[in-house]
Amino acid sequence: MYYNHNGQGKKPFSFHKLKKNICIFTLSVSMFSVSFAADTVSAYAASLDELTQAVETRKTLPVQSNEIENWPAGPLIGAESAIIMEANTGAILYSKNIHEQLYPASTTKILTCLIAAENSSLDETVTFSHNAVFSIPVGSSNMGMDEGQSISMEECLYGILVGSANEVANAVAEHIGGSIEGFAEMMNQKAKELGCTDSHFANANGLHDDNHYTSAYDLATIARAFYKNELLAKISGTPSYHFEATPTQPDDFILRTHNKIVNNEYPYEGIIGGKTGYTDTARQTLVSCAERNGMKLICVIMKEESPNQFTDTVDLFQYGFNNFEAVNVSQNESNYNIDNADFFQTDNDIFGSSKPVLSLNKDSYVVLPKTAVFEDTESSISYDVEDESQIAKIDYTYNGVYVGSASVDIALNTESSYDFDTSGQSSVDESTANEEPQENVIFVNVKRVLSVILIVAGILIFLFIIKSIMQNYSFAKRRRSRLRRKNRRKDRMRSHFRDFDF
Numbered sequence: 001m002y003y004n005h006n007g008q009g010k011k012p013f014s015f016h017k018l019k020k021n022i023c024i025f026t027l028s029v030s031m032f033s034v035s036f037a038a039d040t041v042s043a044y045a046a047s048l049d050e051l052t053q054a055v056e057t058r059k060t061l062p063v064q065s066n067e068i069e070n071w072p073a074g075p076l077i078g079a080e081s082a083i084i085m086e087a088n089t090g091a092i093l094y095s096k097n098i099h100e101q102l103y104p105a106s107t108t109k110i111l112t113c114l115i116a117a118e119n120s121s122l123d124e125t126v127t128f129s130h131n132a133v134f135s136i137p138v139g140s141s142n143m144g145m146d147e148g149q150s151i152s153m154e155e156c157l158y159g160i161l162v163g164s165a166n167e168v169a170n171a172v173a174e175h176i177g178g179s180i181e182g183f184a185e186m187m188n189q190k191a192k193e194l195g196c197t198d199s200h201f202a203n204a205n206g207l208h209d210d211n212h213y214t215s216a217y218d219l220a221t222i223a224r225a226f227y228k229n230e231l232l233a234k235i236s237g238t239p240s241y242h243f244e245a246t247p248t249q250p251d252d253f254i255l256r257t258h259n260k261i262v263n264n265e266y267p268y269e270g271i272i273g274g275k276t277g278y279t280d281t282a283r284q285t286l287v288s289c290a291e292r293n294g295m296k297l298i299c300v301i302m303k304e305e306s307p308n309q310f311t312d313t314v315d316l317f318q319y320g321f322n323n324f325e326a327v328n329v330s331q332n333e334s335n336y337n338i339d340n341a342d343f344f345q346t347d348n349d350i351f352g353s354s355k356p357v358l359s360l361n362k363d364s365y366v367v368l369p370k371t372a373v374f375e376d377t378e379s380s381i382s383y384d385v386e387d388e389s390q391i392a393k394i395d396y397t398y399n400g401v402y403v404g405s406a407s408v409d410i411a412l413n414t415e416s417s418y419d420f421d422t423s424g425q426s427s428v429d430e431s432t433a434n435e436e437p438q439e440n441v442i443f444v445n446v447k448r449v450l451s452v453i454l455i456v457a458g459i460l461i462f463l464f465i466i467k468s469i470m471q472n473y474s475f476a477k478r479r480r481s482r483l484r485r486k487n488r489r490k491d492r493m494r495s496h497f498r499d500f501d502f
Contacts, residue, residue, distance in 0.1 A: 051305050058303075065095040069399045072323035072369050077312040080303035084320045085220040087227055087289065087296040089404035091367045093320050098217040101198050102302045105277030106141065106164045107219060107287045108206030110226045110236070111187055113157055116172050117229055119186075122154040124175070125248075131180075132170035140207065142167050143243075143255055150248040157232070158241040161275060163255035166205040173204035180204060194221050208279045216300040219287055223298045227272065227289045236273030236289075239263045261288060266310040268317060272296075276309075284309040290317050294326040295367060324367050329394070329406035330360040332374040336381070336394065336408075357411050358391065366396045366404030377403065 055078035066073050074084075074094045081102055084094035092098070127150040136142060143165040145151075151159070153175075159168040170180060177183025180203055187201040191214075198215035206212070227233045240256045240263075243249070258276050260266045274288035286301045286309040297320045301309045366377060377396045385393050385407070392408040 055305050055308065061097065063094070063096045064098075065093065068401055070369065070371065071399070071401070072319070072371075074319050075312075075315045077301075077315065078304055078308050079301045079312055081216040081300075082302065082312065082316065083216040083220050083298075083300045084316050085217075085224070085298045085300075086320075086324075086367045086404075087224050087298050089365065089367055090224065091403045092217075092401070093297070093324055093367065094316055096216075098220075099198050099215050100302075101213045101215055103208060103212065103279065103282035103285075104206055104214045104219060104302070105208075105279045105282035105285045106166075106206045107275050107277040107285045107300075108201065108204070108212070108214075109160050109164065109169055109277075110219075110232075110275050110287055111190065111201065111222050112169050112172065112183075112204045113160055113232055113235075114222065114226045114229065115183070115186055115190055116153065116157065116176060117232055119176050120153050122152065122157075122231075124153040125150050126153055126156050126168075126171050126175045128167065128171045129174060132174055133167045135170060135180075136166040136205070136207065140166050144251065144253075145171070145249070149250075151243075151246070155243065157235050158238065159243075159255065161232070161235045161273075162238050162241045162257050164258065164276065165255075166207060169205035170203075191218065191222065194225055196221055206277055206279070206282075208281050216302050219300045219302075220298045223287050223289060223300070227296070227298065233272050233289070236275055237262055237271065238273075259286075260307065260310050261313060266307070266314055268314050270317075270321075274313075278306075286310070286313055288313050288317075290321075292321045294365070295321065295324070297321065323369060325370050326365040327368050327374050328362075329364045329366060329374075329396075329404070330362045333360060333394075333406070335379065336360070359409055359411065360394075361407045361409050364404070364406035366398075366406075368398055368403055372398060 058078050058080050059076050061080070063074055063076065065071060074096075077096070079096070081097040081100050082094065083092060083096070083098045085092050128145045128147055130147045133145060133147050141164040143159050143163045145165070145167050153172070156168050156172050159165040160172065173180045173183035177186050183204050184201050187204070188199070191199045191201065196214070196218035198213075199218045200211060200213060202209040202212040226236075238257065240254055242254050243252065245252045257263055259274050261268055261271055261274060268290060270290040270292040272289040272291055274286060277285035282303065284301070284304045284306050286299075286304075288299045290297055290299075297317060299313045299316050299320075301312050301316075304312060366374070368374070368377070377398050379394050379396050381392055381394050383392045385391065387407070389410055390407045391410060393405055394408070395405045396403050
């Protein structure tokens, strides 16, 4: 028996009882953990079942492009919204709820990088503020930048497109727009310039905001501009990027993409690149670009479940490349040609080369189902063009669906092919003889035009001379008539006075 400082009795310390209490506590914690884990698994299973059911429900949603007459039937996918757009023509090959306003998540960053590329140089230094680093949620995509560190704009583009780093998107926004809010205004202005109609952007990284939304159509429209930039296209197709330590960024690390098509977990021949996105509200989103058979296709997937955003994209690319083809306009168009094209073509003379003055753009094409021919299209011509090298644009539709356009271009090469040194004439003639004849173009033959003008002028001069002769002949005839009348009057007067003797 031990005694406390008050002299009262106290039981000795029992290690056995402590061990028993520990066992009871451990058992209680274990039972709670098992119960919690069971509840978690049950909740996850219920959530997974709900997501699976949502995917199956979305597969029943109508695909609007499947309702077009004689249009190839596209796959039924689990995404809420999806589009396949041909990048060069803007033709839409597959459409499912393409104007529905949804949350883009990190696919927002293709617009962020497009604006950055257009408003900065690659060697500019971007410094990370406290707000850029600490305003993003813990656990969201980042590459571990600290306040006060700095990297080049080129490294920022890799950090955003390869690693989907949210703090880097923030830093770029502050660097270019002065603030994240200022940059968001630039995003909305750029989207409007590109022709977006369903969007409003509130930040540069795509983290959820009720006022930050877009559509599959708008994302594809933005991606058309994005993939015209060779550097951005290259970076979006980069599986990994090595960041080396610098005096302003002390870490050496490798950033790897989450895009399973780009890193070949779901390989696809012809893939150029893409950008992934995810939030709990947006679900899985993906923008991708691939090129085959003379066509460049952009695919956008919105509100899908993993890994279906990748399998959907592969299926839609297969649908596009297998069922459609590019058809050159200048090789097939006949409605806008003048039958006697030679009338509009110049020869080698002092007026310049024999290249056409006006012609259909030889690179223009339309995208048609492989079951259709060019003659199945309908066309309309517009003279409202902004490009000074063009005078008109011809738009083409197939069963009411826009499939591409062709421009009527003005030849800007006015360099004379006439050589005043006769010793070089043979080489000029040989090069001219080897040129392939121009087809389906509108020409101007200066010599023949001048000949026509001279002939018309000659005819007018001849008519003027004939008119003058006729007028002179008529005047002379009238003068002779007056003289004859005058002489007759004199004769009568003489005969009258002969009867009188003065």
